[in-house]
Amino acid sequence: MRVLITGGAGFIGSHLTERMLREGRQVTVLDDLSTGWIENLHRAFDYPGFEFVEGSVLDAGAVRPLVAQADLVVHLAAAVGVRYILDHPLATIRTNVEGTHIVLDACGHYGKKTLVASTSEVYGKNSSDGLCETADSVFGASSLSRWSYATSKKLDEFLALAYATTHGLPVIVTRFFNIVGPRQAAHYGMVLPNFIQAALKDEPIRVFGDGRQTRNFTYVSDCIDALVRLLVSPQAEGEIVNIGSPHEISILNLAERVKSITGSSSQIVKVPYDQAYPEGGFEDMRRRVPCLCKISRLIGWSPTTSLDDMIVQTIGRVHRSPAQASVLVSHELVPSVSLP
Secondary structure, three states: OEEEEEOOOOHHHHHHHHHHHHOOOEEEEEEOOOOOOHHHHOOHHHOOOEEEEEOOOOOHHHHHHHHHHOOEEEEOOOOOOHHHHHHOHHHHHHHHHHHHHHHHHHHHHHOOEEEEEEEHHHHEOOOOOOEOOOOOOEOOOOOOOOHHHHHHHHHHHHHHHHHHHHHOOOEEEEEEOOEEOOOOOHHHOOHHHHHHHHHHOOOOEEEEOOOOOEEEOEEHHHHHHHHHHHHOOHHHOOOEEEEOOOOEEEHHHHHHHHHHHHOOOOOEEEEOHHHHOOOOOOOOOOOOOEOOHHHHHHHOOOOOOOHHHHHHHHHOOOOOOOOOOOOOOOOOOOOOOOOO
16 A cells, blocks of 8 residues: 655654554655655655655645555645744645645545644634534634634635545545644744753743643654544544544643753743734634544544653654754644644
8 A cells, every 4th residue: 555645754744654654555755845854754765665755735746646646645734833824824825725725636536535634723712621523613813824824724624525525535634733742843833842942951941921821732653543543444534533632731831841851940931922923913822622532432542642751752852953953843833832
């Protein structure tokens, strides 16, 4: 079986690539390396069944032959990271919407089973306890560019389900909640890698706002396990599925945990949002907690890695290359202290 993974040089994509190769599958990665790194795939190149293609999902001429050759498509390519999204709202919309349309159109043409990665950002400002997949999306004003990401990913979901109903495409949509782990890049504004990086250097750990906003973290290996199991589940086809953790922690408490585990002498400094993002365009969420009833029912999955273990395992595998500047990355949009 050959699997095409778009965005496979990124955080989640590179981990999924390795898992697929270890299980004996052939893997083709399509990535333009705009937010991923070829270094993330260094283990993958040891496998004879691995192929890397540098290219964009916006290039239909590159996408279609790769889809034709694949038995299964996992679409992870997307514009990610709060800083990138605030600085490049148009590119975010184009990559996320047009790129996904091109991939789905090719998958529909060739009848290839497809998994489309979405994000818990699609819930927007809905802070209900236990967000199920049918919960309402509550977005902010169009003048706030941070919502370009959430709305573009929501449209991706509509596209995926439209191909399922119109063309009979076997498709699965997953919503990631704060996936963390090695290879996640700090400079895109992801909170945990930023905290770890600061703590290891004994630099101030910057917490945006009052720090009482909460997030729920899931370790990347748990996420990959969920993806692999969903891909072989016929019951998951045509479904939108949350992948996350039910365990909440405030950003301030997260900073304290990172400081304690690293033995850092860093000070924890609260930074007002208007100072963190003086150009405007950002709005933070107080909480976002997933309901995991559907994924439990479909494949019996629940996360197993504790937050402390996530931090410890990530610290132990920190990358210090100039390009990456460090550690982890997620499909959740959040500032360096508000948590992805």
